[in-house]
Amino acid sequence: MESPVKRPLLKSFSNNSFRLRSPSLNSLRLRRIFDLYDANHDSFITVDEISRALMLLGLDANMSDLESMIKSYINPGNAGLTYDDFVNLHRSINDLFFGLEDVQEKGTKEEQEESDLTEAFKVFDEDGDGFISATELQMVLGKLGFTEATEMERVKMMISSVDLNHDGQVDFSEFKDMMRSLQ
Known part of the structure; x- marks a missing residue:
């Protein structure tokens, strides 16, 4: 299955320090980000909440691309992304932007x-x-x-x-x- 994430979606995304490669650090960071941007604390992150989060991070997102990408991760009947959906979305973005680096990176x-x-x-x-x-x-x-x-x-x-x-x-x-x- 081809990833619905497209490179032009995040125009200002060029800082490699945005990503932490340690799984336990990533998990902690993702949970905090999810909770922070679940503005109404309904355990879902909507397209609007993600859009606001990206703007606060200084990332310029194309709203229609963002909406189509995020909706592909929302399970039918849900109002937005659950935490597990959010993790899957993050993994797809990580693979798209950094997947090749992971193969090339060396070190213990x-x-x-x-x-x-x-x-x-x-x-x-x-x-x-x-x-x-x-x-x-x-x-x-x-x-x-x-x-x-x-x-x-x-x-x-x-x-x-x-x-x-x-x-x-x-x-x-x-x-x-x-x-x-x-x-």
Whole structure:
């Protein structure tokens, strides 16, 4: 069966760091994304909710292509994508954009995990200084629409919960420990 996902659908999609290759990190990330963009918490993501999510991520999607692609993943009788449908859609997009790379990529599982964690860390370390500050975490949470972003004290508590050396920031080593503990 040919995938209904078409390359022109996402015009601004060029950042390889968008993808995490670690299955457990992907699963956690996908669940959070699904829950975040299920705006009305009905356990379905509609075409409108996906469209809003893509716009927030800075991805320019052709609405008619988006609608036809997503509808092909929605089971008959459902109002939108279930979580499992969303995972299948993500897998199709991943295969389309990155499938060839997976065949060509070399290295051990540990090297790949390290690379994935480095890319994930860069998302939060907006100024590139090698540390995630409470301000940086707050900005990323805000961009993702998390309500925690409005309360700096909660953000500082999040930082302190993984800040092993108590310097008020999360370095890469602390970030790795946190992410590995989630697995």
